Amino acid sequence: MESKRQQKFAGVLQQDLAAIFQREGMNFLPNTLVTITKVRVTPDLAIARVFLSFFNNTNTQQALQLVKSHSSEIRYKLGARIKDQVRVIPQLEFFVDDTNEYVERMDKIFEKISKEPRQPDDEQQ
Template sequence: MESKRQQKFAGVLQQDLAAIFQREGMSFLPNTLVTITKVRVTPDLAIARVFLSFFNTANTQQSLQTVKSHASEIRYKLGARIKDQVRVIPQLEFFVDDTNEYVERMDKIFDKISKEDRQKDEE
């Protein structure tokens, strides 16, 4: 369970990272929309786990690797934005948020089950 402090700081990071990706994300991920879906922060606020969702990309793992390769640049830009609010700029760890894919997969399974039930009822 995250503390209020962690939740507040994660919200600030999410907003600032979203602005960074919106303005400068096109330089390293052209024609790709990056959404920060969730940010989780450790209790000491030293590490931020950032969950990303990619749209308009064929390979999400390659996009994630591109973001990871630019992590120090993103952290520097984040530090320029929040330097007056925090003592230490957190290390950024990036992960793919596959919630949308999971929901789509579950929807397909439920559709398949409901079709099977209808077929049994008709027989």
């Protein structure tokens, strides 16, 4: 369970990282929209786990590796934005948020189930 302080700090990080990716993301991920879906922060606020969702990109693992290779640059730009609000700029760890893929997969399963003929109820004995 995250404290209010962690949640508030994670919200600030999410907004600032979203702005950074919106302005600077095209430099290292052209034609890809990057969305920050969730940010989780450790209790000491030293590590931020950032969950990303990639749109208009077929290879999410390659995109994630590209973001990880630019993590020091992203952290520097984040530091310039939040330097007056925190003592230490957190280390950034990036992960793929596959919630959308999971939802699509579940939708396909439910659609397949709904198309199958129903079995007759054998409650009468």
